[in-house]
Amino acid sequence: MTDAKTSDIQHVEDMSREFSKMEKPVMGTARLLTEGEIVLIPRPSTDPCDPLNLPLWHKWTILVIVTLFSVGGVLLASSVGVIMQTLEAYYDYNPRVSDLSLYPTLFMGIGNVVAIPLAHAFGRRPFFLLSCLLMVATCAWAAWSPTLEQHIAARDVMSLAAGQSEALCPIIIQEIFFLHEHARSLTWFSGLQSIGVGVLMIASAYLTDSLGWRWWYIVFGIVNLVVLVLAFLFVVETKYPRSISVLAGDIDPSELLDPAISIPEKITKSTRLPLDYTNYSRRSFVHDLRPWQGHNNWRLAIEAWKQIAVVFWFPNVFWLMLCSGAFLGIYVLCTTVFAGILMPPPYSFSATSLGYVMGSQTFVGVIAIPILGYGNDLVVKYLSRRNGGIIEPEYRLLSGIIPFLSLIIATVMFGKAGSHPDQYSWAGIAVSMNVIFFAYVGMVVTSFTYVISSYPTRSDSLLVVLCACRGFISFGISFGVNSFVKEKGFEGAMNICAIIVGILAALGIPVYVFGKSIRRMTQRYAMD
Known part of the structure; x- marks a missing residue:
């Protein structure tokens, strides 16, 4: 007996020494595969009201509805350029007409900075419904605006709501899908958004040409009203409290309170626990219809900022x-500049033809979904399997190689075609611009999936930084585009852009190699 006891003590001491040698866990590093199955991250609870426990049809319904909202937001706030010729003629070529397309990007960024922290404190549903309602109201305001100044003001307020298509919509999506589904779900969101905006930009050119620009707002105001009704019925509250351990797919300490209940260390599809209707309330359709589900903590908003x-x-x-x-x-x-290249000779594009150039984004959506979505998830699973089932967020960055290469090549080609229209086909402009859009969508998916995987406790703040700052950068660029191109020429300007992208791509190498060290260094600032 003594020998057995001594052996047990020795075994415990050996295990303790081994544990002390183990590397402390780094936020974002987690076990994705166990016994050949995918671990569900975050770890789903047994609460029927947990958004991760929604039926699959409901999750995809929510994804489609928030995508429809984002299509309307991006089209109305960011794609007014497709009808800019009509607006310039209507307002007698007033130089302030450019403000209709200039300021929305700024206000979309402001909308993210203001609304997302509040949604963090009070819930996603009320601010999503408010954004849908504001889109309807501002469409009516813009449609019946008596002056250019009111038209500009209506679009600025509209953009505060449309900005939620950039951060709030992805936040809602990532809260109802598991980690291994993030790339495909976010790419479906971005891909369907691209397809929808592309088709509607083609339709917009004909709509305004036939009925006038005011009907552009009226028609899409009705569409936004339908989205509002669908959102009220189906987009439930997705904010749900989760501990750091649960966000990593591990057991929550509260699950160990009853030692009589066997709790699996990791949850997979085959080991998923049944819903608990004894200790939790059933999900109620009537309860889900409440615009506000009771989240109320101003401190969380201040913390988010x-x-x-x-x-x-x-x-x-x-x-x-x-x-x-x-x-x-x-x-x-x-x-900003493509219309000025394609409309004069030798290309002589009409205003409606420009709609087809922009509308080619539909092909971007079709291509992006399999390559950037499912392809990203497959690469991550493959690398995780080779890493003993452990996922590292840096695996997500590998999908950024395609956007970087695409952008550099397309940027150089756009510059050459713009400077030498007599030597290049119109496709040098049209195709290159849509490849550039493909690269942009790819970078959005890559950046979103990486930061959400790296710092799951800070997903709200991270998406605000990515979305709002790119809006501010876009706004700043809009002021200097014409002088930049005039000074350097199309080829010179785009070559400079390609060089900048190349430098950023090179900086990505140390981010990938030392990514885990960076996360280890910064994770103490991302802990609740």
């Missing part, structure tokens, strides 16, 4: 913010 200021300086996040701003800035530059 503080967190935004902190995560902004994380080296990996700061790099992705610069990348997102550069990708969007180059796309904004191209959409």
Whole structure:
């Protein structure tokens, strides 16, 4: 007996020494595979009201509804350029007409900075419904605006609501899907958004040409009203309290209170626990209809604003913010100048033909979903399997290689075609611009999935930094586009842009190699 007891003590001491040698867990590093199955991260609770426990049809219904909202928001706030020729003629070529497209990007960023921390404190549903309602109201305001000044004001307020398509919608999506589904779900969101905006930009050119620009707002105001009704019925509250251990897929200490209940260390589809209707209330359709589900903590909003200021300086996040701003800035530059290249001879495009050029974004959506969504998830699973089932968020960055290469090549081609229209086909402009848009969508998906995986406790603040800052950068670029292109020429300006992207791509190498060290260094600032 003594020998057995001594052996047990020795075994415990050996285990303790081994444990002390183990590397402390780093936020974002988690076990994705166990016994050949995918671990469900975050760890779902047994609460029927947990949004992770929603049936699959309901999750995809929510994704489609928030995508419809984002289509309307992006189209109305950011794609007014497709009808700009009509608006300039209506307002007698008043130079202030450019404000209709200039200021929305600024106000979309402001909308993110203000609304997301409040949604963190009071819940997602009330602010999403408020944004839908504001879109309907401002569409009516813009449609019946008597002056250019009121038209500009209506679009600025509209953009505060439309900005929620950039951060709040992805937040809602990532809260109802598991970690291994994030890339595909966010790419479906971005892909369907691209397809919807592309088709509607083509329709917009014909709509305004036939009925006038006011009907553009009326028609899409009705569409937004339908989205509001659908959101009221189906977009439930997705904010749900989770501990750090649960966000990593581990057991919550509260689950161990009853030793008689066997709790699996990791939850997979086959080991998922049944819903507990004894200790939790059933999900009620009538209860879900309440616009506000009871979240009420002003302190969380204040904390969120503080967190935004902190995560902004994380080296990996700061790099992705610069990348997102550069990708969007180059796309904004191209959409600002492409009409001036294609409408004069030798191309002589009509205003409606420009709608087809912008509408080609539909193909971007079709291509992006399988490559950037499912492809990203497959690569992550493969690398995690080779790493003993452990996922590292840096695996998500590998999908950024395609956007970087695409952007550099397309940017150079756009510059050459713009400077030498006599030597290049119109496709040098049209195709290059849509490849640039593809690269931008790819960077959005890459940056979102990486930061959410790296710092799951700070997803709200991180998306605000990425979305708001790229909007501010885009706004700044809009002021200097014409003088920049005039001074350097299309080829010179785009070559400079390509060089900047190349430098950012090179900076991504140390971010990937030392990513875990960066997360270890910064995680204490991301702990609740």
